[in-house]
Amino acid sequence: MLRTRAQFLTRTIARSYATSAGPHALVFLEHRDGVIDAGCLSALSAAKELGGEVTGIVVGGPEQLKEVIPKAQKLEGLSALLHSSSAQYASPIPETISPLLEKILSNLAFTHVVAAHSSSAKSLIPRVAAKLDVPAISDVTSVEHNNAENATTFTRPIYAGNAIATVRAPSSIPIKFFTVRSTAFKAAGTDGPEAKSSEVESVEVTDPPTQHIRTEITKSDRPDLGVASRVVSGGRALKNAETFKATLEPLADVLGAAIGASRAAVDAGYADNSLQVGQTGKVVAPELYMALGISGAIQHLAGMKDSKLIVAINKDADAPIFQVADLGLVADLYDAVPELVQKLKP
Numbered sequence: 623m624l625r626t627r628a629q630f631l632t633r634t635i636a637r638s639y640a641t642s643a644g645p646h647a648l649v650f651l652e653h654r655d656g657v658i659d660a661g662c663l664s665a666l667s668a669a670k671e672l673g674g675e676v677t678g679i680v681v682g683g684p685e686q687l688k689e690v691i692p693k694a695q696k697l698e699g700l701s702a703l704l705h706s707s708s709a710q711y712a713s714p715i716p717e718t719i720s721p722l723l724e725k726i727l728s729n730l731a732f733t734h735v736v737a738a739h740s741s742s743a744k745s746l747i748p749r750v751a752a753k754l755d756v757p758a759i760s761d762v763t764s765v766e767h768n769n770a771e772n773a774t775t776f777t778r779p780i781y782a783g784n785a786i787a788t789v790r791a792p793s794s795i796p797i798k799f800f801t802v803r804s805t806a807f808k809a810a811g812t813d814g815p816e817a818k819s820s821e822v823e824s825v826e827v828t829d830p831p832t833q834h835i836r837t838e839i840t841k842s843d844r845p846d847l848g849v850a851s852r853v854v855s856g857g858r859a860l861k862n863a864e865t866f867k868a869t870l871e872p873l874a875d876v877l878g879a880a881i882g883a884s885r886a887a888v889d890a891g892y893a894d895n896s897l898q899v900g901q902t903g904k905v906v907a908p909e910l911y912m913a914l915g916i917s918g919a920i921q922h923l924a925g926m927k928d929s930k931l932i933v934a935i936n937k938d939a940d941a942p943i944f945q946v947a948d949l950g951l952v953a954d955l956y957d958a959v960p961e962l963v964q965k966l967k968p
Contacts (some may be wrong), residue, residue: 635920637863645674645767645774647734649700652742655681656689658697660849661738663809667744669736670699670810672767672774677702678817679726681719691819697742698814705965708824713834718748721825723750727797734774739801739905750933751799763806774798782901784826804848805907829873847897847951852910855899855926858886859936859955864894869959870914876966882926884908884916900925914955918943920957935959 623735647669652659669676673886678700680690684707695703704726710718727750729736735750739761751758762776780787804845847853854874860866866887874881883893884953885900899906901924911929914923918934918941926932927946934947935955943951951958 632840639776639788641665644769645672645733646731647672647674647676647736648704648732649676649678649681650723650732650735650737650743650746652738652740653682653686653690657816658690658693659738659740659810660811660846661740661804661912663697663812664804664807665736665738666699666810667807668762668765668802669734670813670892671807672734673764673769674733674767676705677732679706679723679822681706681708681711681714681722683707683709686712695816695819696812696814697817697928698811699819700814703817703819704822706822706824708826708828710827711824713949714742714751715830715832715834715836716742716829717832718827719746720749720753721827722822724753725825726822726905727754732797733772735797737801739803743801747801750869751797754797756795756797756799757791757880758801758919759791761803762789763803764802765800776800779803779924782920783927784920791852795964803905805905808886809849813951830959844874845878845880847880847882847899847906848904850906851908851928852877852879852912853882853906853908853929854912854914855882855884855889856892857916858890858892858916860887860892862890869955872963873912873959873966875884875916877910877912879910879912881907884922887918893915898903900923913943913947914959916943918946 649666649669651662673675676699680694688705717874737747746756759776762778764777767774774791776789777786854870856866856870870881883897887893888895888898901921905925907928909930911926911932913934933949934943934945935951937954939952958965
């Protein structure tokens with residue numbers, strides 16, 4: 623039987639991986655509107671720290687991949703790129719992507735599977751790992767591979783970031799799955815040498831148990847919360863959505879900052895869920911984090927305490943936020959914030 627060029631390239635890669643020494647990581651690269659997600663660049667950096675070969679995998683609709691593949695090939699640290707296109711992958715869901723990853727991992731000798739700790743990957747990676755009967759490690763902040771023992775050691779935060787667990791995946795685990803906290807690893811560059819690419823035939827899923835209905839994205843001209851160098855966040859003390867917006871936006875505008883919110887503010891309807899910072903929201907580590915009217919619940923601190931400079935404004939002098947703040951102001955935020963905006967204006 624004649625092999626297609628894609629099959630030949632895939633089998634060639636498989637043979638080279640099976641005979642070469644050291645770890646070989648597969649990085650799941652997510653993208654939206656033709657742009658590789660920033661968290662995946664951190665996942666790529668984590669994969670590079672393993673010290674071996676790194677291959678990326680991108681999936682999507684045919685038109686999407688035409689735009690994404692050339693960008694993915696230029697990511698620094700990639701030695702190869704796999705891609706698979708299908709109408710089912712245009713709006714990927716774990717139920718349709720997981721069979722493809724199972725197929726790839728059964729044909730190619732990868733030792734690690736890496737992804738950003740995103741909503742999508744948090745559902746996809748454990749699903750594939752369970753299918754292959756191996757554990758998955760989530761939200762890792764460091765990684766170290768021992769070639770002699772073929773074991774990998776990870777650290778990850780537990781108890782809302784109040785303790786750090788060290789986890790060792792021994793050689794008895796053939797493929798080590800893990801997701802990466804994006805703030806713990808520097809983003810990989812996007813202008814490296816072009817990696818070779820090959821196509822993997824899609825795996826069509828008939829009658830999937832879930833279907834993608836729609837994607838709702840909050841449009842904003844502000845920096846993305848997950849990667850912004852400055853963040854201004856508000857809490858439940860801001861009373862309502864109108865006050866939240868009127869108080870935080872002028873300060874964010876003058877600082878060029880992204881806007882965040884505590885879970886209490888999100889639950890109260892002051893801000894969209896995409897702005898939530900904390901254990902059940904986004905984890906950020908900007909150069910400047912301003913907490914306005916946020917008491918400092920442990921769940922919120924888990925999402926921002928790695929920020930370089932934390933500034934808190936709260937009228938309660940005993941608020942827990944002051945225990946982690948580098949600069950604290952005990953004052954009514956409705957007086958302090960407008961005055962601060964006026965002083966910061968050029």
